[in-house]
Amino acid sequence: MxxxxxxxxxxxxxxxWSPEYVYRELIPDEAERRWFLTHVCAMEWVVQQDGGQTIEEGTAELIAKFPDHEPLIRAFYERWHEMLGxxxxxxxxxxxxxxxxxxxxxxxxxxxxxxxxxxxxxxxxxxxxxxxxxxxxxxxxxxxxxxxxxxxxxxxxxxxxxxxxxxxxxxxxxxxxxxxxxxxxxxxxxxxxxxxxxxxxxxxxxx
Known part of the structure; x- marks a missing residue:
């Protein structure tokens, strides 16, 4: 055919596209950065926004789960354009x-x-x-x-x-x-x- x-x-x-471009600066320690991008701003979470959930909703939900990481969570979409290489x-x-x-x-x-x-x-x-x-x-x-x-x-x-x-x-x-x-x-x-x-x-x- x-x-x-x-x-x-x-x-x-x-x-x-890579979150590393932003988080290498925000979390210099590689082990800490891997943990954050695997357990907090994980791809499963990103896919929720890709599927239609608003960034505001997704960010609020994640901050509720990980309040100690609020600034780092907010940075994901606030600095999203910097993830584009x-x-x-x-x-x-x-x-x-x-x-x-x-x-x-x-x-x-x-x-x-x-x-x-x-x-x-x-x-x-x-x-x-x-x-x-x-x-x-x-x-x-x-x-x-x-x-x-x-x-x-x-x-x-x-x-x-x-x-x-x-x-x-x-x-x-x-x-x-x-x-x-x-x-x-x-x-x-x-x-x-x-x-x-x-x-x-x-x-x-x-x-």
Whole structure:
């Protein structure tokens, strides 16, 4: 089956995002920082905001659980833009090769509806996607099959009749790539640009 579209995750594929950029300054001790980012401002908490909970609500809930860490908790979203290190050159190259070959490109990202506008304004490459599903806007998060169904619905508006087997999804999170594969997509776990490009070529894409 011919590939008709490629869907990109953003963080870790096109955009460099890491809480380390902020918390290396706030918590210099590595062991303490690891503990904080594992047990307090953990990814499970971030995903709640990515799924539609407001930053205000999420911050208040976490402060109630860890009142001694209030300043550090508030810093997460107050300094969120400092966690963005810019674009990832290799991912951008892959995107641009596919774009130049005329492959329709889309975006599927776990991202808070409140912080995504900053990325939209500061990373113009995102606006070159034909459509983007932002988890915080649809209140669904990967790897929930429902968010992939929403992506297929959006793609179908551009490519009527498209089937999951005609879609590629690139994500640096293994569980998300596996979820796409389980739904009939071609899920690509992004671990290096060379490996991702090789997988795309194996699927017949001009890259």
């Amino acid at each position: 011919t590939i008709k579209a490629v869907v990109f995750d953003f963080g870790g594929v096109l955009v460099d 810019g674009l990832l050159e290799g991912g951008v190259e892959t995107f641009e090769k596919l774009e130049a070959a005329g492959v329709p490109l889309f975006g599927l990202t776990n991202w808070s509806a409140e912080t995504f506008p900053y990325a939209w304004e500061n990373f113009p490459i995102l606006r070159r996607c034909r459509d983007i599903v932002v988890s915080g806007r649809v209140k669904l998060v990967k790897p929930d099959p429902a968010i992939f169904a929403e992506m297929v619905r959006r793609i179908d508006a551009h490519l009527p009749g498209v089937q999951p087997g005609e879609l590629v999804f690139i994500d640096d999170n293994l569980k998300n790539a596996q979820a796409a594969t389980a739904l009939g997509w071609h899920g690509v776990h992004h671990t290096s640009n060379a490996e991702t490009d090789a997988k795309l070529r194996a699927l017949g894409l001009p890259i």
